[in-house]
């Protein structure tokens with residue numbers, strides 16, 4: 001690690017401010033309780049997403065795709081061409097137990113009553129509704145959207161199976177086929193139909209559950225995130241699969257805001273004077289393992305992506321180049337921490353100036369700085385790995401996405 005590299009790794013001002021305002025006591029137990037409760041409040045934030053629409057519209061397939069599962073997986077929602085969902089069924093997110101996707105029964109039977117349907121499916125428990133249609137949006141969709149709105153909830157329209165429609169259109173008019181134009185027409189047509197049913201400026205997203213990285217899924221994810229409050233936004237960003245470079249970046253930024261809390265907790269447990277870098281390694285390892293999973297770099301997630309992209313898992317895995325991505329071991333972690341502790345004195349002095357009480361709590365602040373940089377560096381490295389894996393899986397569709405990709409991993413800043 002170069003001294004100059006360490007100088008550039010300043011702890012952001014807003015983190016120091018947040019720490020300063022939280023650390024108002026010299027008593028470790030008191031401060032650690034407060035920090036832990038902030039972290040717990042993230043872990044206990046629930047997100048309940050209702051997915052509804054007509055029978056066969058692709059609700060269950062969409063839910064499987066959001067959970068990073070494909071139809072054949074043991075825990076996947078049942079899908080098929082015969083009606084399969086008859087009562088609200090919750091599907092837990094594979095890594096986030098408080099995130100549930102609810103597969104609601106099909107709407108649109110001749111005697112459909114939106115209010116009754118919403119009461120029967122316990123509408124209060126959902127944070128928002130996704131209304132899926134595979135062909136056209138009808139009166140029942142608009143009726144449901146109005147009832148959802150009247151009950152104070154948000155709704156979003158997903159026009160599903162877009163891949164299938166594109167293929168069919170291409171077959172119909174091969175010489176005049178232009179994908180962008182067909183997509184535009186499809187979206188405008190959906191919006192028109194909904195407006196005709198009395199819904200002003202409806203939000204329609206074109207999606208293929210078999211190719212989430214294409215069409216409007218990234219836009220849907222951004223829209224949902226923007227419209228949720230802070231904690232739920234964080235949970236949504238973590239729970240949705242990152243299928244573009246921009247989504248990886250957003251996930252990283254959201255996780256980064258909580259690094260200081262994780263680093264502080266790892267210091268508290270064993271902050272003994274004279275042993276400034278004696279950190280709680282298992283706690284840090286747990287955080288690193290969860291980061292790796294958040295970015296889809298664990299074997300199970302790589303397997304699902306490989307299946308979706310029709311590539312061998314080994315080809316995707318070969319894109320993981322960072323030290324921690326390749327070897328997430330205690331030895332690798334120790335080596336980064338020791339280097340950071342040697343060169344972290346200056347950053348520790350800065351932290352001490354801004355957060356004077358930290359000194360009492362974590363024996364000089366060096367251990368805190370080391371843990372902070374370990375997590376910070378790991379997040380950067382995993383995000384870069386994830387972007388390379390995605391690029392290998394899908395390639396980038398346009399220049400804008402390619403611009404968001406980092407240059408090859410320069411290795412740890414501490415090397």
Ligand SMILES: Nc1nc2c(ncn2[C@@H]2O[C@H](COP(=O)(O)OP(=O)(O)OP(=O)(O)O)[C@@H](O)[C@H]2O)c(=O)[nH]1
Nearest residue numbers: 055056057058059060061079080083084085161209
């Ligand atoms: N090509 C394509 N087919 C899809 C897509 N989404 C779903 N399907 C297919 O559409 C059929 C119905 O999908 P499901 O997910 O079971 O539909 P559903 O809305 O859950 O149906 P019910 O539970 O019966 O109400 C299945 O054969 C799926 O494979 C998609 O994005 N693209």
Ligand SMILES: [Mg+2]
Nearest residue numbers: 059060084085
């Ligand atoms: Mg279903």
